[in-house]
Structures are given as C-alpha cells and as structure tokens.
Amino acid sequence: xxxxxxxxxxxxxxxxxxxxxxxxxxxxxxxxxxxxxxxxxxxxxxxxxxxxxxxxxxxxxxxxxxxxxxxxxxxxxxxxxxxxxxxxxxxxxxxxxxxxxxxxxxxxxxxxxxxxxxxxxxxxxxxxxxxxxxxxxxxxxxxxxxxxxxxxxxxxxxxxxxxxxxxxxxxxxxxxxxxxxxxxxxxxxxxxxxxxx
Amino acid sequence: xxxxxxxxxxxxxxxxxxxxxxxxxxxxxxxxxxxxxxxxxxxxxxxxxxxxxxxxxxxxxxxxxxxxxxxxxxxxxxxxxxxxxxxxxxxxxxxxxxxxxxxxxxxxxxxxxxxxxxxxxxxxxxxxxxxxxxxxxxxxxxxxxxxxxxxxxxxxx
Numbered sequence: 001x002x003x004x005x006x007x008x009x010x011x012x013x014x015x016x017x018x019x020x021x022x023x024x025x026x027x028x029x030x031x032x033x034x035x036x037x038x039x040x041x042x043x044x045x046x047x048x049x050x051x052x053x054x055x056x057x058x059x060x061x062x063x064x065x066x067x068x069x070x071x072x073x074x075x076x077x078x079x080x081x082x083x084x085x086x087x088x089x090x091x092x093x094x095x096x097x098x099x100x101x102x103x104x105x106x107x108x109x110x111x112x113x114x115x116x117x118x119x120x121x122x123x124x125x126x127x128x129x130x131x132x133x134x135x136x137x138x139x140x141x142x143x144x145x146x147x148x149x150x151x152x153x154x155x156x157x158x159x160x161x162x163x164x165x166x167x168x169x170x171x172x173x174x175x176x177x178x179x180x181x182x183x184x185x186x187x188x189x190x191x192x193x194x195x196x197x
Numbered sequence: 198x199x200x201x202x203x204x205x206x207x208x209x210x211x212x213x214x215x216x217x218x219x220x221x222x223x224x225x226x227x228x229x230x231x232x233x234x235x236x237x238x239x240x241x242x243x244x245x246x247x248x249x250x251x252x253x254x255x256x257x258x259x260x261x262x263x264x265x266x267x268x269x270x271x272x273x274x275x276x277x278x279x280x281x282x283x284x285x286x287x288x289x290x291x292x293x294x295x296x297x298x299x300x301x302x303x304x305x306x307x308x309x310x311x312x313x314x315x316x317x318x319x320x321x322x323x324x325x326x327x328x329x330x331x332x333x334x335x336x337x338x339x340x341x342x343x344x345x346x347x348x349x350x351x352x353x354x
Contacts, residue, residue, distance in 0.1 A: 004341050004344070004345055007295055007314070007345070007348060008313075010288060010291055010292055010295055011213065011217075011314045012314070012315070012316070013288070014213060015209075016209070016213075016216075016222065018208050018212055018226075018229070019226075021200075021201045021205060024204055024208075024230070024233055025237075027230055028237050031230075031234055032238075096236075096239060096243070096252040096253065096255045096256040096259075097244065097246070097255075098255070098327075099255065099324065099325060099326055099327025100255070100258050100259060100262055100308070100325060100326040101326065101328070102327050103262055103263070103327075107262070107263060188304060188305055191304075191305045192326060192327075192328060193328070193332070
C-alpha cells in the first residue's frame with residue numbers, strides 16, 4: 001500500500017469515538033465558567049485595589065501628605081503591573097476570519113509588543129513603586145536622622161539589588177522564552193511562504 | 198447552521214487534523230475542544246465571507262499553530278469519553294506507520310498534509326493557510342512525495 005490514495009483512505013477510515021455533542025457542550029460550559037470566574041476574580045481584585053487607594057488617599061487623615069502620596073504611588077504601581085497581567089489574559093479574536101499566515105504574523109507581533117510592553121512598563125512601575133516607598137517612610141523616620149539614613153540606605157540597596165540583579169534574571173528568562181516563540185513563528189511563516197522549502 | 202450539526206459534521210475531521218499535527222490522541226482531543234469552544238463563542242459573529250468548513254478549519258489550524266506557545270499554560274477540561282483508535286487489526290499496523298511518517302514531517306507540512314488527507318480542494322487549503330494557489334499546489338505535491346517516500350521506507354524496515 002504505497003500510493004497516496006490508499007494512505008488517504010486509511011486515514012479517513014480512522015474512527016475515534018469522539019465526545020458526543022452533549023458531552024462537548026458540558027465541557028465547553030465548564031471551561032467558560034472557569035474562565036469567567038478567573039476574569040471576575042481578577043477584576044474584583046482591581047476594583048478592591050482602586051477602592052483602597054481612594055480610601056487611603058482621601059479619607060485617611062493620619063500621617064503627612066508624603067505618606068498619602070507614597071501610598072497612592074505604590075497602589076498605582078500595583079495597578080500598572082496588574083494591567084500587564086490583564087493584557088496577557090486577553091484572548092485572540094476571531095481566529096476563523098484570518099488565515100494561517102496572518103495568524104502567525106499576529107502571534108509574532110503580539111509577542112514582540114509583549115517584550116516592548118513589559119520592558120517599558122516594568123521600568124515605569126518599578127520607578128513609581130520605589131518613589132512611593134521612599135515617600136511613605138519619610139513620615140516615620142524624618143525626626144531621627146540616624147534611622148532615616150539606615151532606612152533610606154536599606155531601601156536604596158533593596159532597589160539596586162532588585163534592579164541590577166533580580167530584574168535582569170527575570171527579564172532574560174522571559175525574553176528568551178518570548179524570543180524563542182517569535183523565532184519559531186518566523187520560521188513557520190518562512191516555511192509556508194518560501195516556494196523552495 | 199447550529200452548533201450541534203456543525204459538531205457532528207466536522208468534529209471527526211477537526212480531530213484528525215489535530216491528530217496529524219500533534220500525533221497524540223489526548224492532545225488532539227484538547228485541540229478539538231479548544232476549536233469547538235472558539236466555534237461556540239464566535240458562531241454568532243460568523244460573517245459568511247468564507248464557507249463554514251473553511252472557517253472551522255481555519256480555527257482548527259490556527260489553534261494548532263498557536264499550540265507551540267500554549268502547551269504548558271492551557272489545561273483543558275477533561276472530557277468524559279476515552280478516545281482510542283478503532284481499526285481492523287490488519288490495518289492497525291499501516292495506520293501506525295502512516296502516523297509515524299506524518300509525525301516526522303515539519304509542523305507546516307503536517308498541517309498541510311492533514312488538510313490534503315481530508316480531501317479538501319486546493320483552493321480551500323490555500324484560503325485556510327493564506328497561501329497562493331500556485332504555492333499551495335507546489336507544496337502539496339512536495340509533501341505528498343515526501344510522505345509517500347517515508348511510508349515506503351518505513352515499510353521496508
């Protein structure tokens with residue numbers, strides 16, 4: 001059995017007892033429910049954070065203005081980092097309306113923008129969080145110069161370690177993974193479009 | 198067309214396309230499920246620009262293409278039916294040999310040959326993958342040749 005028609009017949013005669021329509025519908029409903037729960041939980045977390053920010057900044061009368069500003073900045077930084085996660089939760093629209101090559105290009109661009117977005121957003125989020133932390137502790141240490149020096153030196157050390165040691169490792173791994181996927185999509189696109197391959 | 202009719206008509210084809218791509222019944226079942234989740238969610242938005250089969254096969258092939266990035270993060274809900282291949286014992290060996298040969302092809306070729314094996318017209322395959330018809334014809338010819346050679350070689354071992 002060597003010719004292609006025979007292979008085709010063999011392949012098409014392959015019977016796999018697939019799930020029934022009802023079983024598939026149940027599985028789909030379950031999947032959609034889980035997805036909905038995850039999205040709802042995430043949005044609830046965002047709303048809670050936002051409400052906490054508003055409450056702390058507007059209604060908490062204790063502390064100096066530097067403390068409130070520090071808290072607000074810290075919450076903003078958290079919101080920014082959560083928005084990165086929200087972006088990654090976004091689902092691909094209408095896969096049935098675009099061809100394989102268009103879809104590969106879409107995936108490639110999505111990964112490229114994720115690399116750029118994470119790079120810029122992370123820097124922005126980190127700077128805001130650190131500014132928030134520096135402002136927040138001011139009220140607690142400004143009366144004691146020795147404590148202030150120790151606290152700010154520790155915070156500086158913490159941010160330097162985070163920025164120069166932890167962040168590069170995290171970014172390198174993430175970028176390596178994303179770049180690997182981009183390369184794979186490029187290679188697959190080339191394989192589709194190049195007549196010589 | 199309603200979901201039930203589409204599922205009954207296209208699920209075996211979609212399953213085989215996914216199986217040819219991943220060469221793993223369990224994984225193919227996940228991709229089948231993912232495809233019909235997309236069909237379920239987007240059916241009301243189906244524009245009718247292409248034939249419904251083209252639309253469904255596009256979803257299936259695009260899910261396969263995306264599989265490279267999703268393997269670790271996308272865990273599907275387990276379906277109750279155990280999927281096993283049902284075949285006459287004499288053909289079982291040939292089928293295993295065919296699956297083995299398909300799995301040795303490159304990803305794109307596996308996708309292409311799965312659509313060819315489903316006997317789809319070249320124009321529809323071109324539309325699903327986004328290739329020109331000439332390019333599709335050339336590639337189909339080459340991949341058929343590759344598969345036949347592999348099949349022959351595996352038979353001689």
